[in-house]
């Protein structure tokens with residue numbers, strides 16, 4: 272086949288899904304090389320070497336876990352298969368993919384063993400070699416230094432896995448230069464990356480809307496999780512969730528990361544419950560992270576409206592203010608201020624909002640950060656590069672970034688108000704906080720649960736682009752949920 276007739280290499284799961292060009296990763300490699308060449312500590316003839324994610328089995332069994340590529344490797348090469356390595360010649364940008372040489376038995380159990388040429392076409396890299404030849408191939412490039420990836424993930428506190436292979440001891444290795452540069456590249460999204468993030472947001476938004484239309488009191492939380500996953504996979508080819516689905520109803524909506532194995536979205540949804548559903552699916556490892564809060568029965572009570580609108584006001588105030596040059600810490604405080612003002616207006620708080628801000632009262636109701644970077648990881652890297660300090664104060668210490676916004680950053684905006692038992696008790700027992708709390712009103716909300724409104728945005732040159740598309744006002748939510756219920760009526764009429 273003539274090369275000219277060949278389609279450009281891309282990741283695609285059918286005509287109804289997005290085609291992601293491998294050019295995206297080529298551009299990423301190019302951007303990385305440009306940054307590295309601009310760094311005076313990187314000598315000529317340096318070669319980046321990175322190890323991809325490894326296949327694994329469940330504990331001591333032979334059950335193979337579904338592989339998901341490591342995010343730095345994905346960013347550079349977009350390779351779906353495990354146990355690969357990659358190298359990039361920094362001076363020329365030439366990219367080499369190293370694939371494992373598979374045993375014959377692979378063909379029996381896993382399918383056809385493809386030759387290197389197949390992967391060269393599939394991923395649009397310059398060369399494909401076998402992992403077992405990596406030392407020889409690199410030696411022939413005669414590099415001054417191998418740049419390997421080692422650095423701290425400031426969300427998990429873990430270090431990324433540095434490349435290792437037999438014979439690496441024969442090279443001069445530097446494991447400090449690469450990490451800050453590639454991390455910074457990942458913080459600023461390219462147009463091609465934004466296209467994928469728009470796609471995952473669109474599909475995940477549609478899935479949230481389906482859930483809101485189909486939910487009924489009497490259903491179980493996990494059935495809503497299942498409906499979301501089904502929608503994303505069927506319509507978007509999105510096999511993997513960006514994180515474990517959080518489908519909290521009633522009191523569970525106050526548990527920030529509900530839905531884990533110990534609390535597996537297993538409650539029956541009751542009439543009158545507030546629901547907080549935080550779910551997002553990924554495609555080609557690009558993530559989405561969306562939270563919708565709504566009443567299970569489709570109609571807000573007056574109290575639910577008060578709390579929901581306080582959070583909504585905070586969300587929209589931040590969206591109005593977001594642009595390059597703005598401090599994320601200030602955005603967090605802006606959201607807090609809106610929330611405190613609304614809670615005061617509705618009689619839950621008393622006193623001066625300025626004074627509440629001084630004692631960080633906002634963290635009692637919103638104990639998490641306003642939002643975080645998002646990309647190949649749902650909590651994406653780069654929140655605290657060298658020189659950016661975490662602020663050790665209630666609420667603010669949980670911010671996953673304290674940076675100043677720049678064009679091309681992608682973040683979540685996710686203010687919330689939660690009535691969390693031990694935080695309320697703590698505040699009621701702390702005189703500096705208790706003075707602002709209207710005790711009887713706070714008691715009335717003890718079993719309310721919580722509200723979070725989470726959208727994904729991209730910072731543009733003069734503001735932001737909203738990637739998420741779900742109903743957000745009380746009226747929009749009630750109208751959408753009513754439309755799902757009208758279908759019930761129609762179905763009953765047909766039966767009769």
Ligand SMILES: [Mn+2]
Pocket residue numbers: 560643683685725
């Ligand atoms: Mn989030």
